[in-house]
Amino acid sequence: MVTPETDPELAIHGLVLLGTDTVYAVHMPTFTAPCDFQAVLRVTLDTDTYRTARKRYGTSALFTVRPRTLLLKDLEPGASFPADLYFGRFGREGEFLGEVRVGIEERLYVGHPTEPTMEPTPLRYVLFGREQLYLAHVLTGPPGFDQVLTAQLPGEWLTSAGEQSARTVTIPGRPDDLTGRLHPGEQVAAGDAELQVLMEVYLETAIPHAS
Structure with a gap:
């Protein structure tokens, strides 16, 4: 077996x-x-x-x-x-x-977690959804965190993307760690639009990794 x-x-x-x-x-x-x-x-x-x-x-x-x-x-x-x-x-x-x-x-x-580097990595999320929008944190090196949130954008966010139903957005000026993560109620820039963070669905900070 x-x-x-x-x-x-x-x-x-x-x-x-x-x-x-x-x-x-x-x-x-x-x-x-x-x-x-x-x-x-x-x-x-x-x-x-x-x-x-x-x-x-x-x-x-x-x-x-x-x-x-x-x-x-x-x-x-x-x-x-x-x-x-x-x-x-x-x-x-x-x-x-x-x-x-x-x-x-x-x-x-x-995607796969990236190798640790001396340069700070940007805080990034995958933005996806149709009837409702969601954000999934892009994981980099350990210790890292896994997070999923609901969100909304004004207007038709995928109008210029055709059939594309997901894209990666970078949150400027925020470290890629727990202190910089997005929180419910925040409004942040996502390209040329303002992204409204609604609710946190999932947060995991104890991601298993090799010792």
Whole structure:
């Protein structure tokens, strides 16, 4: 039997679920292989359990899924995998809601933590969404932090981007650490528009990494 212990590419990849009509999944990364990657995905689910719970608890409530086994290469459009759905964070205080099959529709963003450098790295987020906009922090070197927030922009933010449904935005004048991270209620520049930060969905500061 192939397990994460016998195959180094095989691992449990936790995902934060977002959205209602359009559903997104954001990978919860580590700094160690094979989970040392970030991914923002547009997905489908084979049951209505998540959407029903999302409508009940609201846009900023935390929902996560814990796939049983998953290869990084399987996060390609057209792939699907079984997972356990939780209200809250699986493995901690999360409430198990049932089984679900997650189907990958589109990869909006994929990245890897960068090697530490002497130069300070800018604070960056992936901005994505349709009915609702979201921000996912772009992870650099350890110790780092993982963060997902809801946001809004005035007007049609994707008008000039055609079919593009995600882009990376740099927050000027802010360090890429916990002291510089975005907070609910802030209004910051994002290119030529003002980005309004609404609510924090997820924050993880204890990201596993090699000692």
